[in-house]
Amino acid sequence: MREITAMSAMTVSEKIKKKELSVLEVVKAQLEAIKQREAIYNSYITVTEDEALEQATSVQRRIDNGELKESHIAGVPIAIKDNICIKGIRTTCASKILEDFVPSYDATVAKRLKNAGAILIGKANLDEFAMGGTTKTSYFGETKNPWNVKHTPGGSSGGSSAAVAAEEAFVSLGSDTGGSIRQPAAYCGLVGFKPTYGTVSRYGMIPLASTLDQIGPLSRNITDCVSVLEAISGYDSKDATSVKQKSYNYRQALVDDVRNMRIGVPKIYLQEDLNKDIRSSFMKAIESFEDMGAQVELFDMNEICYSSQAYYVISCAEACTNLSGYNGVSFDYPIEDYEELGELYKKSRGEGLGYEVKRRIMLGAYMLSPNNYEKYYNKARRIRSIISRGYEEAFAKYDILLSPESPYTAPLLTDDNTLLSRKYRSETLNVSVNLAGLPATSIPSGKDRNGLPIGLQIIGKKFGEKSIIQAAYSFEQTRPYERPNTLLN
Amino acid sequence: MALSKEEFNNLSEILKLSLTKDEESRLFKDLNLSIELVETMNELNIDNEDDCM
Numbered sequence: 255m256r257e258i259t260a261m262s263a264m265t266v267s268e269k270i271k272k273k274e275l276s277v278l279e280v281v282k283a284q285l286e287a288i289k290q291r292e293a294i295y296n297s298y299i300t301v302t303e304d305e306a307l308e309q310a311t312s313v314q315r316r317i318d319n320g321e322l323k324e325s326h327i328a329g330v331p332i333a334i335k336d337n338i339c340i341k342g343i344r345t346t347c348a349s350k351i352l353e354d355f356v357p358s359y360d361a362t363v364a365k366r367l368k369n370a371g372a373i374l375i376g377k378a379n380l381d382e383f384a385m386g387g388t389t390k391t392s393y394f395g396e397t398k399n400p401w402n403v404k405h406t407p408g409g410s411s412g413g414s415s416a417a418v419a420a421e422e423a424f425v426s427l428g429s430d431t432g433g434s435i436r437q438p439a440a441y442c443g444l445v446g447f448k449p450t451y452g453t454v455s456r457y458g459m460i461p462l463a464s465t466l467d468q469i470g471p472l473s474r475n476i477t478d479c480v481s482v483l484e485a486i487s488g489y490d491s492k493d494a495t496s497v498k499q500k501s502y503n504y505r506q507a508l509v510d511d512v513r514n515m516r517i518g519v520p521k522i523y524l525q526e527d528l529n530k531d532i533r534s535s536f537m538k539a540i541e542s543f544e545d546m547g548a549q550v551e552l553f554d555m556n557e558i559c560y561s562s563q564a565y566y567v568i569s570c571a572e573a574c575t576n577l578s579g580y581n582g583v584s585f586d587y588p589i590e591d592y593e594e595l596g597e598l599y600k601k602s603r604g605e606g607l608g609y610e611v612k613r614r615i616m617l618g619a620y621m622l623s624p625n626n627y628e629k630y631y632n633k634a635r636r637i638r639s640i641i642s643r644g645y646e647e648a649f650a651k652y653d654i655l656l657s658p659e660s661p662y663t664a665p666l667l668t669d670d671n672t673l674l675s676r677k678y679r680s681e682t683l684n685v686s687v688n689l690a691g692l693p694a695t696s697i698p699s700g701k702d703r704n705g706l707p708i709g710l711q712i713i714g715k716k717f718g719e720k721s722i723i724q725a726a727y728s729f730e731q732t733r734p735y736e737r738p739n740t741l742l743n
Numbered sequence: 744m745a746l747s748k749e750e751f752n753n754l755s756e757i758l759k760l761s762l763t764k765d766e767e768s769r770l771f772k773d774l775n776l777s778i779e780l781v782e783t784m785n786e787l788n789i790d791n792e793d794d795c796m
Contacts, residue, residue: 560783560784560787563781563782563783563784564784566777566780566781596759600760600761601761603760604762607760609766609769612760612762612770613770613773613774615758615760616754616755616758616760616770616774617774617778619754619758620746620750620754620774620778621781629785630781633789634784636789637784637789640789
């Protein structure tokens with residue numbers, strides 16, 4: 255079993271094409287691994303065993319008929335974050351209020367993956383409504399980090415990252431509103447990619463903050479990441495923010511060459527209160543890029559210093575609006591004992607929503623109230639404009655920017671992650687990217703003294719995915735993927 | 744405190760969020776702390792900035 259599940263998605267896909275492996279063999283090996291490991295890691299909320307086995311047969315037929323020759327993920331099992339709808343499969347957002355919600359349609363990304371012959375193997379755990387960075391707010395229990403089960407896999411796409419690191423899926427989809435793909439990827443030693451806002455359709459994704467959310471892949475290497483990114487990218491008339499681009503051929507950027515690439519490092523990222531091992535790993539990464547022929551330069555970019563505050567105001571305001579519909583009527587939450595509609599709303603929201611969700615809804619409503627709108631919401635929007643302009647100016651000089659992905663490695667699950675000041679600190683390095691709608695990736699760049707993975711963030715200009723991919727691919731040649739040493743065989 | 748108990752109660756009523764006693768006291772503290780942290784952005788004098796995203 256391990257022989258198959260430890261392979262890269264690209265290797266498995268090639269072996270299937272060459273008839274060295276059948277799709278059914280791969281899917282059965284994957285389901286076996288899930289059965290063996292799920293009790294330890296809790297990566298999934300729902301494993302779609304029957305559907306995956308059915309898909310395996312139909313995908314094999316399509317391959318045998320000569321279809322799917324261009325696909326790099328045909329027959330590859332993939333985990334989908336449980337805030338993305340798959341027709342006929344319950345989609346809970348890790349919330350009690352959606353415990354039994356079964357969508358009647360596929361999200362565009364799910365449809366595109368099915369068209370490319372990927373096998374949707376299950377729905378991955380997350381923080382409730384993607385609000386958090388640990389999976390600890392999930393109604394379905396926390397997920398464990400495959401590198402050390404005492405630590406969080408990160409979040410909110412923590413199930414998606416743990417599933418790939420624990421070889422319970424070859425690749426996965428997550429969503430990133432303020433680092434929710436990149437941070438769990440960093441904590442689990444994976445590649446996580448947040449595309450430019452507008453590159454991947456969010457149709458069928460349950461929104462957290464609509465002007466910030468993006469869907470993207472998590473994988474064990476940049477090549478697998480790009481294979482999924484290509485499959486899910488593209489214009490979609492069902493998402494009003496979708497942007498038509500000339501080319502989605504990201505594979506052509508898988509080139510080991512960063513000579514003369516202009517790389518900027520905002521000094522403010524180094525002033526962050528970084529963990530010592532992360533600072534050292536980051537400085538080594540800069541040296542690696544210089545050794546490979548890139549020109550690296552430190553520069554001032556103080557525009558981003560208020561990004562966490564602006565992010566909180568905007569994301570909570572949007573979440574408050576997006577979550578107003580969860581009231582026991584629209585999604586049929588089972589409350590029977592009520593006398594009037596207001597009581598139904600109160601009971602269903604009171605019982606069905608968790609603490610962190612309530613906190614953000616209330617904060618958002620406070621920021622949007624008539625007395626506070628100008629002071630908080632409009633101010634945050636102005637800061638957002640300033641951040642975007644700061645990035646535009648930076649990308650006039652540089653092809654990519656580098657930063658540590660997080661100021662520390664995966665915290666212990668027993669840590670008090672509810673400490674708000676800590677939340678702000680951990681998100682500083684990520685959220686400005688979402689506010690500006692930029693693409694960014696986190697790739698493994700080493701380990702700390704406790705053996706926990708460290709991530710390097712590469713940020714590109716709008717629709718500059720190819721520069722990121724080229725830099726990430728080159729960097730990866732110096733630091734190949736490492737399997738968690740605690741993983742069962 | 745930025746948010747008074749009365750405003751807090753009004754907000755939870757308007758939002759139809761019934762809270763347990765524990766949630767109520769924790770949330771009241773947390774919300775005030777969140778607002779305090781967010782308010783640090785008001786150190787930045789950009790009120791003449793007319794470009795809003």
